[in-house]
Amino acid sequence: MTVSSSAGGHGRCLGNGAMALRWLSVRSLGQRGADHWGSLCRVMARGLCEALIYHKHGDPLRVVRLETLKPPQLGDTDVRAQMLAAPINPSDINMVQGTYPILPNLPAVGGNEGVGQVLEVGSRVTNLKPGDWVIPSDAGLGTWRTETVDNMNRFSKVPNNLPLLCAATLGVNTCTAYRMLYDFETLKPGDSVIQNAANSGVGQAAIQIAKAMGLTTINIVRDRPDLQQLTDRMKSMGAHYVITEEALRKPDMEELFKKVPRPHLALNGVGGKSATEILRHLVKGGTMVTYGGMAKQPITVPASALIFKNVKIQGFWMTRWKQDHGHDLVQEMISVLCDFIQAGKLRAPVCTKVKFQDYTTALKAATTPFISSKQILIM
Numbered sequence: 490m491t492v493s494s495s496a497g498g499h500g501r502c503l504g505n506g507a508m509a510l511r512w513l514s515v516r517s518l519g520q521r522g523a524d525h526w527g528s529l530c531r532v533m534a535r536g537l538c539e540a541l542i543y544h545k546h547g548d549p550l551r552v553v554r555l556e557t558l559k560p561p562q563l564g565d566t567d568v569r570a571q572m573l574a575a576p577i578n579p580s581d582i583n584m585v586q587g588t589y590p591i592l593p594n595l596p597a598v599g600g601n602e603g604v605g606q607v608l609e610v611g612s613r614v615t616n617l618k619p620g621d622w623v624i625p626s627d628a629g630l631g632t633w634r635t636e637t638v639d640n641m642n643r644f645s646k647v648p649n650n651l652p653l654l655c656a657a658t659l660g661v662n663t664c665t666a667y668r669m670l671y672d673f674e675t676l677k678p679g680d681s682v683i684q685n686a687a688n689s690g691v692g693q694a695a696i697q698i699a700k701a702m703g704l705t706t707i708n709i710v711r712d713r714p715d716l717q718q719l720t721d722r723m724k725s726m727g728a729h730y731v732i733t734e735e736a737l738r739k740p741d742m743e744e745l746f747k748k749v750p751r752p753h754l755a756l757n758g759v760g761g762k763s764a765t766e767i768l769r770h771l772v773k774g775g776t777m778v779t780y781g782g783m784a785k786q787p788i789t790v791p792a793s794a795l796i797f798k799n800v801k802i803q804g805f806w807m808t809r810w811k812q813d814h815g816h817d818l819v820q821e822m823i824s825v826l827c828d829f830i831q832a833g834k835l836r837a838p839v840c841t842k843v844k845f846q847d848y849t850t851a852l853k854a855a856t857t858p859f860i861s862s863k864q865i866l867i868m
């Protein structure tokens with residue numbers, strides 16, 4: 490049996506590359522619990538590894554299971570890395586469900602983001618060595634596994650003194666926030682940005698990067714019983730204003746714009762009414778960038794916003810950006826973001842660490858609303 494990596498690629502079916510995406514599934518691993526670590530060591534000693542695999546699309550809690558695999562042989566330009574930590578992101582869930590625009594060949598290993606430590610490199614690999622920390626350069630690595638073997642160009646190096654959770658969550662959400670803040674509008678200190686899903690992984694990165702850029706952030710979240718706690722947490726990251734979806738629709742918002750300039754940029758990860766509302770507050774000629782559609786609702790753009798305010802409606806997809814810009818520019822962006830982390834300007838989103846073998850707990854939490862904590866599988 491061959492197992493493809495989970496995701497990413499070029500708007501086509503994945504897992505068809507010649508590189509080391511083929512894994513021999515040995516058997517389902519029925520073992521759980523306290524003896525898992527001993528089991529894992531025995532597995533690794535036999536040259537095997539463990540991975541969270543799905544053989545068909547569907548509810549992640551039903552179709553994802555832990556299996557033992559045999560990694561492929563290391564080629565001349567390949568890198569073997571031990572995965573250390575990998576998050577569960579909404580796009581990972583959508584891929585398992587079969588609803589994401591790009592899908593792997595099945596069976597597939599889940600996960601697109603994470604951090605690993607290089608164990609071994611092929612004879613022609615010059616940019617990486619054992620001990621280095623790496624993150625995927627693009628989507629599709631299938632990071633929910635204990636070990637991976639893939640071409641050197643599919644990895645970007647990160648300093649191995651980064652906090653583990655920062656490294657594990659750097660490659661997708663943090664990069665997305667960074668690109669959206671820099672690539673669509675020329676923002677200067679004192680300008681403002683408005684965003685919904687502001688407590689998401691992308692949103693938390695946007696708050697911190699925007700703060701480092703001297704921008705004021707207006708952060709929209711859904712109301713909840715522990716709103717004050719969430720607000721405090723977001724403000725401790727650098728959020729200036731935290732406002733509920735309900736308050737966003739009220740005339741009181743005009744009071745805010747007596748103190749804060751209207752935003753040039755709106756970041757939309759939700760869609761539906763929420764997108765229309767943040768769009769309404771943009772300055773004339775401003776831009777709304779849509780990167781996610783958590784509400785699964787289409788976006789309504791009032792004609793007046795286009796005619797009288799000439800707002801620009803754009804979209805962003807990190808996967809496409811990485812394809813279009815190539816490995817060197819991806820590595821450059823990662824290096825800039827690592828500098829932010831090392832300068833104390835960027836920390837990981839709020840996370841819950843979950844042992845790899847407790848993946849069902851993590852999958853459940855990752856698909857539950859209002860959890861506000863990124864589930865990170867620790868291998």
Ligand SMILES: NC(=O)c1ccc[n+]([C@@H]2O[C@H](COP(=O)([O-])OP(=O)(O)OC[C@H]3O[C@@H](n4cnc5c(N)ncnc54)[C@H](OP(=O)(O)O)[C@@H]3O)[C@@H](O)[C@H]2O)c1
Pocket residue numbers: 578579580661662665686687688689690691692710711758759779780781782783784785805806807808857858859860861863
């Ligand atoms: N375009 C790209 O390149 C790109 C890159 C990264 C991520 N994304 C997308 O960005 C979105 C956020 O990803 P993430 O990993 O940052 O998310 P996350 O950390 O898992 O957080 C999910 C966020 O979505 C909010 N949410 C969930 N359902 C909602 C609904 N029905 N209405 C309004 N808000 C809702 C959650 O709010 P509560 O706390 O209120 O539940 C939370 O803020 C996803 O759609 C993801 O696929 C896109």
